[in-house]
Structures are given as structure tokens and as C-alpha cells.
Amino acid sequence: MRITTWNINSVRLRMNLLEKFIQMTSPDVICLQETKAHDDVFPHELIKQLGYEFLAFSGQKSYNGVAILSKYPIEDVFSLEFYNEDKRHIAGKINGIEIHNFYIPAGGDEPDIEINPKFKHKLEYIKLVQEWFATNRNKTDKIVLVGDLNIAPHEHDVWSSKQLKKVVSHTPIERELLINLQNSFEFIDSGRHFTPMEEKLYSWWSYRGKEWDKSNRGRRLDHIWVSLPLKDNLKKIVSLREARGWERPSDHVPFTLDLK
DNA sequence: ATGGTTGGCGCCCAA
Numbered sequence: 049m050r051i052t053t054w055n056i057n058s059v060r061l062r063m064n065l066l067e068k069f070i071q072m073t074s075p076d077v078i079c080l081q082e083t084k085a086h087d088d089v090f091p092h093e094l095i096k097q098l099g100y101e102f103l104a105f106s107g108q109k110s111y112n113g114v115a116i117l118s119k120y121p122i123e124d125v126f127s128l129e130f131y132n133e134d135k136r137h138i139a140g141k142i143n144g145i146e147i148h149n150f151y152i153p154a155g156g157d158e159p160d161i162e163i164n165p166k167f168k169h170k171l172e173y174i175k176l177v178q179e180w181f182a183t184n185r186n187k188t189d190k191i192v193l194v195g196d197l198n199i200a201p202h203e204h205d206v207w208s209s210k211q212l213k214k215v216v217s218h219t220p221i222e223r224e225l226l227i228n229l230q231n232s233f234e235f236i237d238s239g240r241h242f243t244p245m246e247e248k249l250y251s252w253w254s255y256r257g258k259e260w261d262k263s264n265r266g267r268r269l270d271h272i273w274v275s276l277p278l279k280d281n282l283k284k285i286v287s288l289r290e291a292r293g294w295e296r297p298s299d300h301v302p303f304t305l306d307l308k
Numbered sequence: 309a310t311g312g313t314t315g316g317c318g319c320c321c322a323a
Contacts, residue, residue, distance in 0.1 A: 166322090
């Protein structure tokens, strides 16, 4: 089973890129974030024409929004709403595996919970996810957790750990909380399972600043984790860097896992 | 220390 996570930054604007990616990669399951489309305007007919008959989506106007596109039936679909009415999560069971698609809050600019409520909300959100899994799921369940988690947890998940240590997405508190969440459920980080810790691995390059390709100031914000029963099924991952150079790209690239 | 770009929507906000 081939599973992709991709923050597409407006699904309606980038249907042509989605089609291009599908032709290249043909995943069984595609999890999208930042669809930025209310359910009433989600392009479900077009996506079905691309070969994804089974869809689950939870969207809102302008912001957030997540979707699961699947070649196989999706059962037991539900969404967690940890903050306001934000559409940041959708889950469902495909071929006996429960897939959780998250769009964790970005957290604003200032990494200080006293003056920035968005940062506070981000940290709380991660703790709530951890509590939810501890309370509602077992480590023996077959689970895949994907999404734009908006945190680059390890040193070589960013172009300069030193220069980004006070930048939201790579502050010590966020890194610690995300690693705690991962360890608390013994999730396996597929990106680092296949890429040595000392090797750079990115999934996002900012729109700001010229020459993203040459300067290569990337971050690994997008992740696919699997629960312990799926560890031996891990086959390979691909972070599709070239997608950042496509015409009118998302600032995130598709990240794909193959499971035996 | 600062400013840089993009998308959605409505005349600015979030990333």
C-alpha cells in the first residue's frame, strides 16, 4: 500500500498538480492538508475521475481543511476537533489500517505562549493528540499517522538547527513535545527509519526568499508515522523535492511511504 | 534585525 501526505495549499488551485503527481506516483491513499475548501465546494467529482473513488474530507472556508483520497473503501470515518471548529483532522480505516490525517496548527511567529495564543494552542494541540491516542487506541492497533505536523523535530530536519532554534517549528519545546508524542505510542517515524539522523531531509521550502533550490533552506514539517505492528512492513519513502519546482507549487512537497 | 511570497477573500489574515 502506497500512502502519500501532502499539504497542497488549496486543493482547487492545484488540481493540475494533483493530477500530475497521481500520474507519476499513483498512490493508493493520498492525505491532503490545507485544502482551503468548504465541503460544499470540494472538487470530489474531479478527484473521482482521477481514480480515487473513496473520499473523506473535512473542510472550511479559507483556512485549514483535510482530506483522504483512496482507491479502496474508507470505513469508520471521524474527525477530531480540538480547537474551535478548526478542520484539522480526519481519520478512517482502509484495508484494516486506521489512517489519521492531521494538520497541526502552525503556531504564529512568536514562540512565547504568554504573548502568542497561536503558539499556546499549537503546544496544547500536540498534548491533546497524545492524550487521545493514550486513551482511545492500543499500541497493538495498526495505525498510520500522517500530516503536516508543522514541526521539524531533529537537527537535520532543518537547514540550520542553530539559526532556527528560536523559529516556530524548530524550538526546543515543540521538538520535545512532538518526540514525546511519538515515543508515548512507540510510533515509528518512517522518514528517519530510512534516512540516517545525520542526513538532511526536507519536505517544505518557504515561498519567501528567492532561489529555494540553490539556497536549499528546507525543513521537514511533513511526516508519516506507523504503529509497531506495521514496522516490519515499512518498505521505502520518497520526499518529492522536484514538486517544489513545479509551476505554481505548494510550499510543501508530497511525502510517500510504501508499506508491504 | 528585517523583510521576503503565497492563497483566499474581500479590502487583510494566516502561513
